[in-house]
Amino acid sequence: MRERLAALIAEASDGEITAAQVLEADCSLTALGLTSLGYIRLIDAIEDTFGVDVEFDGAHDTLDALVDHLSRPAGHSS
Amino acid sequence: MTSPVTVEFTGARSGDGPLTWGQRAIWRLTEWLPPGDPYFNMPWVLPVHGKPGLPAVLAALARLLARHDSLRTTWIPGHLAGDPAGLVQRVAGQGGLTVELIDAAGTRPRILAGEIAAELAAKGFDYAGELPLRCAVVMDGGRPRALAFAFTHMAVDGRALDVIAGEWPRLLSGEPLPPAAPQPLDLAEEERSPAGTARCERAMRYWRAALERMPRPLFATPPGTPEEPRFVKLGMESAALGAAVTGLAARWEVSTSSVLLGAYASLLSRLTGRGTVALQLIVGNRHDPRLAPMVATLVQDGIFVLDVAPGQPLADVVRAAHRGVLAAYRHARYDPAAQRALIEETGAPPTAYFNDVRAAAGWPNLPRHPAPGRIFPVGAWPEVDAEVFCTVGPATHTCRLDLLADTALLPRESIEATLGEVETLLVAEEST
Numbered sequence: 001m002r003e004r005l006a007a008l009i010a011e012a013s014d015g016e017i018t019a020a021q022v023l024e025a026d027c028s029l030t031a032l033g034l035t036s037l038g039y040i041r042l043i044d045a046i047e048d049t050f051g052v053d054v055e056f057d058g059a060h061d062t063l064d065a066l067v068d069h070l071s072r073p074a075g076h077s078s
Numbered sequence: 079m080t081s082p083v084t085v086e087f088t089g090a091r092s093g094d095g096p097l098t099w100g101q102r103a104i105w106r107l108t109e110w111l112p113p114g115d116p117y118f119n120m121p122w123v124l125p126v127h128g129k130p131g132l133p134a135v136l137a138a139l140a141r142l143l144a145r146h147d148s149l150r151t152t153w154i155p156g157h158l159a160g161d162p163a164g165l166v167q168r169v170a171g172q173g174g175l176t177v178e179l180i181d182a183a184g185t186r187p188r189i190l191a192g193e194i195a196a197e198l199a200a201k202g203f204d205y206a207g208e209l210p211l212r213c214a215v216v217m218d219g220g221r222p223r224a225l226a227f228a229f230t231h232m233a234v235d236g237r238a239l240d241v242i243a244g245e246w247p248r249l250l251s252g253e254p255l256p257p258a259a260p261q262p263l264d265l266a267e268e269e270r271s272p273a274g275t276a277r278c279e280r281a282m283r284y285w286r287a288a289l290e291r292m293p294r295p296l297f298a299t300p301p302g303t304p305e306e307p308r309f310v311k312l313g314m315e316s317a318a319l320g321a322a323v324t325g326l327a328a329r330w331e332v333s334t335s336s337v338l339l340g341a342y343a344s345l346l347s348r349l350t351g352r353g354t355v356a357l358q359l360i361v362g363n364r365h366d367p368r369l370a371p372m373v374a375t376l377v378q379d380g381i382f383v384l385d386v387a388p389g390q391p392l393a394d395v396v397r398a399a400h401r402g403v404l405a406a407y408r409h410a411r412y413d414p415a416a417q418r419a420l421i422e423e424t425g426a427p428p429t430a431y432f433n434d435v436r437a438a439a440g441w442p443n444l445p446r447h448p449a450p451g452r453i454f455p456v457g458a459w460p461e462v463d464a465e466v467f468c469t470v471g472p473a474t475h476t477c478r479l480d481l482l483a484d485t486a487l488l489p490r491e492s493i494e495a496t497l498g499e500v501e502t503l504l505v506a507e508e509s510t
Contacts, residue, residue: 014367036333036400037365040408044366048273053280055405 005066008049009034012042028061046070084174085136087143089150092171095263096161096270097153099278100363100375102414104231105153105165110463114202118231121195122239125188126222130250135215135222136177138249142242143175145249146373147261148233153205163415169263178214180226187216187223198228205232235377237362240437242373262374269413281412282420284405288383289424291354296428296465297487298351304486309462311482312490313471314497316451320441320477322501322508327440329508330393332400334441335434335470338479339382339403340396341500342432342468347386349488349496357382359403360433361410379417380410381427392507429463434470443475451501453494456480 006019009029016033025032034042043054050070060066097105108118126135143149150170158166182190191214198212210233216224229239248255260268268274327334343355361380364370384402386395421427465487471478479500483493 030331036404040365040404041367043408047280048277051276053283055284 001067001070002063004049005046005063005070008045009042009063012038012045014038014041022063025063029063030061082176082178083136084176085139085143086172086174087140087150088172089144089147089169091147091263092150092169093263094154094156094158094166094168096158096266097163097165097167098262098266098374098376099269099411099413100235100265100378101153101167101232101262102163103378104375106414106418108232116200116202119199119203120229120231120234120236120239121192121199122227122229123188123191123195124225124227124243124246125191126224127247128250129221132179132215132217132222134250135225137252138246139175139177139213139225141249141252142245145245145255145258147263148238148372148374149209149211151210151233151262152207153232155206167262167266169261173209175209175211175213180214180216182216182218182223187218191216191224191226194226195228198226203230203232205230210234231375233375234373235362235375236435237364237370237377237437238373238375241371256371258371258373260368260372262372265369265372265374278412278416281409282416284409285381285412285417285420286424288356288381289420289427292356292383292427293352293354294425294428296350296352296430301484301486302489304484305490307458307460308485309459309464309482310485310490310493311456311458311467311480312453312493312497313456313478313480314451314453314501315473315476315478316501317441317444317448317476318450318505319479319501320444321448322505323477324440324444325508326396326504330396330400332396334439335436336400336403337396337504338434338470338477338500339432340384340399341392341504343384343399344386344390344392344395345496345499345503346430346466349492353385353387355384355386355430356427357384357430357432358427359406359410360431360435361407363411365407376411378410378412378414380406382406382432392503429465431464431467432469433467435472436470436474437472438474441474441477445475448476450505451477451498453497456482 006022009022010017010019013034046054060069111117147169152168154166154168156166194214210230212228214226215222245255323334323337326337347355359380359382361378363376369376382402384399465484467482469480479497481493481497
């Protein structure tokens, strides 16, 4: 899950961030250099890949938070 | 004027298909207008650089039409299986575009092209019987100097014109361009696939939650007596505001658009007497890198809802607005029929709009010593389909902000005061 998400983040960043950087980072995705548009692309890709709804409440700005959100059954839509 | 020439074009494919969501959104708007009304036509000028000859320019036009299905499309009444829309997009494999050649005769070619583009756009398109663009070439000294266009909004939006301008040098030189994919027929198919249906359903879940929590009507207080004409638009140009917004966007790590939206929402909350502000946004839908290079109409309405508490620090309002606007952007691709059905159930949103038309972020040409703003009248109309409409203009040397309002809700002096307050609020915040 972490590796898949890191790959999606790298893809959404348009080559600005590598998957390895995401996996090593101890800061937010914004601090890593993910732009607003990159963030929109990322959440779109997560929803398409995992079939869930993700809302922008400011709580999903790290890899760990995203992994946590996707691991919770409540995160899945019916 | 000399006699017109015909640009023959041949595309890679032809065919019929259902409309894209973007085409449906524009079609729905045109349905409100009398037949032949040119309101949604887009005049456009493309300057011709590098002194190419007329044959090279006409060949570039042929390549442009060959490359983009949207520019060879007509919209024909009819039904396809499983699609109740009553309209079909038909892509022609080949055809001819009639192009007038006009001699500048001593006038400045680009200015003349602007006037001709406005003339070309002044007449409504025959969607079923006419190509979706009209074109004239302005000649000077025997060479083409500028192209005047009118497009129907069914075929292009503002960003699509940026795409054409970006491709133009290579269309002219004949250098290869990356393949143009997807095309609108592909997009319409994707939108009807299970993934497209799921995307629309997600967007409608977001819209439903937004529609259910927004207060109505827009103003808690009853309307007053309007002036004549009733709808008034004032504009402000302020380099000082541009500089302040640039500084705050960097400080708060948000876009300049979100800073303006947050400040405007905060003021609107006070003016309307509502703790929750709902705004409709005009969304370009180009953040998906696959769609960004499309020559097509992708623009649709987004919906934005924000809670504003009295006395809440502006930084918090702006950060919340930034998250809110990203959510609104992400849910602005949907089937307009599904949205219309939802609105019939929940009630329509108030007609408060915010539109940032800038192509680039920020204001790259601000002066070194930015001056404070001046406010001026832009226009007045007896009828407009908006209670309040705030626009961030395309200027790059100053922040241009227009505010249109129904004077029954917001009298002229309040429109002026609100524009001034956006400036004073953000300039003061930036200097703290």
